[in-house]
Amino acid sequence: MRILSWNVNGIRAAEKRGFVQWLQDESADVVCVQETKAHPGQLSEDLLRPWDKTGAPYFSYWAAAKQRGYSGTGIYSKTEPLEVRGLGIPAFDDEGRALAADFGNLVLICAYFPNSQDKGARLGYKLDFCAAMLEFCNTLVKAGRRLVLCGDYNIAHTPIDLARPGENEETPGYLPEERSWMDAFIAAGYIDTFRHFRPGEGGHYTWWSYRTKARERNIGWRIDYHCVDRRFITQVRRSVIRPEVYGSDHCPVELELTWP
Secondary structure: OEEEEEEOOOHHHHHHOOHHHHHHHHOOOEEEEEOOOOOHHHOOHHHHOOEOOOOOEOEEEEEOOOOOOOOOEEEEEOOOOOEEEOOOOHHHHOOOOEEEEEOOOEEEEEEEOOOOOHHHOOHHHHHHHHHHHHHHHHHHHHOOOEEEEEEEOOOOOOHHHEOOHHHOOOOOOOOHHHHHHHHHHHHOOEEEHHHHHOOOOOOOOOEEOOHHHOOOOOOEEOOEEEEEEHHHHHHEEEEEEOOOOOOOOEOOEEEEEOOO
C-alpha cells in the first residue's frame, strides 16, 4: 500500500500546475492533500473524480473550511473506506483540519496542523489541536486499530529538521511548545517513519519559502510527516521525501506499507 501526502497550497492552483496528471502517473493507493483552500463545489470533475493510470477511479473526500480560500484537507483512495469523518470538534472541523478514513483495521488520518503564526498569535489554538489529535489517536490505538497520521504538522521537530535552527528559535513551527508536543507525541508511542529509516540525518526538507530561492539552495524545513503507532512500524517498508516533485512550496512525502 502506497500512501502519498502533500500540502498542495491550493488544490485549484495545483491543478493548473499538473496535479491531476501527477496523481494519475503516481497511481498511489491513497493520496492525502492539505491546504486545499476550496469547497467541493469549486472543484473540477478532474479533481473530484480522477482516475489512476490504469483507468481505475479514485474515491475522493473533502473537509473544507467555512472560511473560503483557507485551510482544508482531502483524501483520494482507490479503496472505498468504511467511513470518513473529521475530529468531531467544531473548532477544528470548521477549518477542515483533518479527515480520518476508516479501512477496518487501519485508520488513516490526513491532517493540516494549524500555523501558530507570528509571535504565537494562534499558538493556543495550535496546541489545542495537537492535544485533540493525540487524544483521537490514542483512542483508536487503545481500541486495537492500526494508525497512520500523515500531513503537514507545521512543526520542525529537532534541529536537523530545518536548515537554520539557530536563527529560528522564535519562529512559528519551531517554537519550544510545538517541539515539546512532538516529543510527547513520540513518547506516547508514535513513530516518525522518515526518522525511523534515517535517524540523525539532516538536509532533508519538505517545505521551502518561496522567498530568496530557498528551494534551489535547499534552505528548508521538514514539517510534513507520516507517523504510525509503534505496533504498526513492522509493516512499514519505506518512508521517503519526494523533493523532485514541484507544484507547491511543499513536496510530497511517501509511505509504503505491507497491508492488509
